[in-house]
Amino acid sequence: MTLHQPFTVPPPSARADLTMKDGAVIRLRRYGKPGATRIVLGHGNGLAINAYAPFWLPLAEIYDLVVFDMRNHGENPLHTQEGHVWENFFSDIEEVFQGIRAQFGEARTVAAMHSLSSISTLEHAWRNRGRWDAVCVFDPPMSPPADHPLIATQAPDSQKLSTRAARRQAVFDSPDQLAEQYRRPAFGLWRPEQADLLARHTLRRMPDGRWTLCCPPAFESFVFGSPKDPTLFHRMTQIGVPLRIIAGDPASAYASPAAAVAKAAHDLLGVDVVKIPGTTHFLQFEEPEACRDRLVEFIRMHGLD
Numbered sequence: 001m002t003l004h005q006p007f008t009v010p011p012p013s014a015r016a017d018l019t020m021k022d023g024a025v026i027r028l029r030r031y032g033k034p035g036a037t038r039i040v041l042g043h044g045n046g047l048a049i050n051a052y053a054p055f056w057l058p059l060a061e062i063y064d065l066v067v068f069d070m071r072n073h074g075e076n077p078l079h080t081q082e083g084h085v086w087e088n089f090f091s092d093i094e095e096v097f098q099g100i101r102a103q104f105g106e107a108r109t110v111a112a113m114h115s116l117s118s119i120s121t122l123e124h125a126w127r128n129r130g131r132w133d134a135v136c137v138f139d140p141p142m143s144p145p146a147d148h149p150l151i152a153t154q155a156p157d158s159q160k161l162s163t164r165a166a167r168r169q170a171v172f173d174s175p176d177q178l179a180e181q182y183r184r185p186a187f188g189l190w191r192p193e194q195a196d197l198l199a200r201h202t203l204r205r206m207p208d209g210r211w212t213l214c215c216p217p218a219f220e221s222f223v224f225g226s227p228k229d230p231t232l233f234h235r236m237t238q239i240g241v242p243l244r245i246i247a248g249d250p251a252s253a254y255a256s257p258a259a260a261v262a263k264a265a266h267d268l269l270g271v272d273v274v275k276i277p278g279t280t281h282f283l284q285f286e287e288p289e290a291c292r293d294r295l296v297e298f299i300r301m302h303g304l305d
Contacts (some may be wrong), residue, residue, distance in 0.1 A: 001131060002252045004181060005248045006193065006196050006197070006200070007053065007054060007193040009050045009053045009057070009197075009201075010057075010211045012029035012030050012031050012033075012067075012105070013030050013031060013032075014028075014029070014103075015029050015030070016028045016099065016103040016104075017029065018095060018096065018099040020088070020091070020092055021091065021095065022057060022080075022083050022088065023079065023083075024071040024079035024080075024083055024088070024092070025076055025077050025079070026068055026069065026070075026071060026076055026092060026095075026096060026099075027068065027069065027074075027075045027076055028066055028067075028068050028099065028100060028103060028104075029066070029067050029075075029086060029168060030064070030066050030104055031057070031060040031065040031066075031067070031070070032058070032059065032060035032061070032062070032064045032270050033061075033062065033063060033064050033078075033079070034064055034104070034105075035064065035107075036062065036063050036107075037062045037063050037064065037107065037108045037109075037110065037299065037304050037305060038063065038064040038065070038066060038069065038100075038104075038107040038108065038110070039056075039059060039063050039064070039065050039109075039110050039111075039159070039239070039295075039299075040064075040065075040066045040068070040096070040097075040100060040109060040111050040112065040113075041065065041066070041067045041111050041112045041113070042067075042068060042069075042070060042111075042112075042113040042116075042117025042121065042195040042289075043069065043070065043073070043113075043114055043115070043116070043117055044114045044115030044117070044121075044281075045115050045116040045165075045215075045220055045223045045224060046073070046165065046202065046213075046220040047073070047074075047115075047198065047202060047270060048069055048073055048074030048075075048198070048201040048202050048214065049067045049068060049069050049074060049177040049264070050067070050074060050075075050196040050197070050201040051194070051197050051201045051202065051285075052114070052284050052285070052288075053197070054056070054191060054193065054194070054197075054285075055291055055292055056112075056286035056292075057283075058292060059295075059300070060217075061122050064104075066100050066104065067271060068096055069212065069214075070089065070092070070116055070117055070120070071083070071084065071088065071089070071092055072084055072214070072215050072216075072219055073202075073214055073215045074199070074201060074202070075127040075203075075212055076214075078214070078216070081216075081218060081219055081222075083224060084219045084222060084223070085226075086119075086120075086123075086223075086226060087223075089116070089119075089120040090119075090123045090124050090127065091092050092120070093117075093120050093121050093123075093124035093129055094124055094127075094131070095168065096110075096228065097124075097128075097131050098130075099157070106227060108133045108304055109131075109132055109133055109258075110129050110132065110133055110134045110135070110136060110138065110299055110304060111125070111132050111135045111137075112136045112295055113135075113136075113137050113138065113140075113282060114137070114138040114139065115138070115139060115140065115141055115257065115258075115281065116223060117143065117145070118137035118138060118139070118140035119140055119141065119228065119232070121135060121137065121143075122135065122137060122235075122236045122239070123229075123232060125234070125236075125239040125241065126238060126239050128238065129240045131242075132241055133241060133242075133302075133304055134169060134241050134242040134243070134244075134298065134299065134302055134304055135242070135243050135244075136180075136240060136243075136244045136245075136295050136298050136299075137243075137244075137245055137246070138245075138246050138247075138283060138291065139245075139246070139247050139248045139256065139259060139262065139283060140222055140245060140258060140261075140262070141158075141228070141256065141257070141258040141261075141281075142228065142232055142233055142236075142258065142261050142265075143227075143228040143229065143230040143232070143233065144230065144232050144233055144261050144264055145233050145234065146230045148233075149199050149266065150260055150261055150264060151230075153257050153260070154257040154261065155199075156259050157256065158224055158225060158228075158235045158290045159224075159225060161223075161224040161225075162221045162224035162225030163206065163221070165217055165220040165221040165224055166217055166221035167217070168213070168217040169181075170212055170213050170216060170217055171206070171210055171211070171212050171303060172203060172211045172212070172213070174211065175196070175199040175200045175203050175211060176199070177199075178199035178202070178203060178211075178275075178278060179195040179196045179198075179199035179200075180195075182194070182195035182198060182199065182231075183195050186254050187282065187285075189252075189279065189285075189286040190260075190279070190282060190286055191285060191286065191288065192279060194282075194285045195260075196254050198285075202214055202215065215288060226263070228231070231257070233261070233264075233265065233269075233296060234269070236257070236265075236271070237269050237271065242272075243272060244273070244274065244294075244297065244298040244300045245262045245265060245266075245271060245272070245273045245274070246261045246273075246274050246283070246291055246294050247259050247262035247263070247273055247274070247275050247276070247283075248276065248278050248280050248281050248282075248283045249275055249276065249278055249279050249280075250263055250264075250275075250277070250278045251260060252278060252279060253281050254280045254281075255280055255281070256281040258281055259274075259275070259281070260272075263274075263275075272298075274294045274298075276290050276291060276294070
């Protein structure tokens with residue numbers, strides 16, 4: 001049962017469907033102020049960017065926003081499992097970047113990405129230097145360097161997430177049924193509207209009236225279980241544009257290893273890392289105002305406002 005007023009994501013001012021090189025479709029949605037600095041926003045594995053709207057929607061008062069779902073997520077049609085691989089995520093970011101320019105014009109552009117989209121964007125930014133004017137990533141689940149002690153915790157956590165995702169219920173009688181699954185202690189820091197919002201935007205209606213996950217459990221599981229390149233930890237400092245990591249709190253009861261890896265990036269490499277106290281990997285669901293403030297601060301400190 002939904003115990004609060006649902007949060008409604010307003011319609012965008014413009015939409016554009018992009019077809020990736022292998023036929024996967026990614027839908028762009030535009031909000032905010034054309035002509036202002038552009039922020040491009042992406043989401044984590046198994047999630048959907050509309051579920052982050054309490055975080056990003058207020059930014060539309062100041063910035064030109066473009067939001068999108070990674071392939072096989074959210075508003076995008078389901079494509080193949082064979083194409084749901086990291087190399088395609090990396091190249092999708094380039095096609096999304098170029099598609100945004102083609103559809104909406106050139107602008108100063110800042111990436112603001114979480115988890116799956118953050119790793120994809122960091123790799124893209126290294127391979128395609130100079131595309132972004134700045135990159136801000138939220139709790140990126142990077143692998144630590146191969147010789148770092150955190151390797152011992154990162155790999156088992158990824159396997160645990162992969163196993164759990166593979167066992168997810170895929171079909172529901174209603175979004176409320178999925179929302180109830182999110183109302184458990186591990187997600188207890190989420191704002192009240194988040195469980196319902198995430199359920200509504202990660203499910204699609206089936207012909208028989210039931211609902212199914214937009215990103216199938218096998219797809220989500222594969223991403224969690226796929227090895228991550230440990231060299232990205234050092235390479236992210238070579239992207240040639242301002243970089244900030246906004247991280248969860250390593251001391252949080254449900255923190256992911258990503259928060260500890262972010263701290264290591266600051267300690268070892270001097271990366272600009274800002275911790276949001278008391279948060280987990282879902283920091284934008286838990287403290288949207290603080291996450292938004294730290295993103296705006298980053299944009300302004302580099303003269304991109």
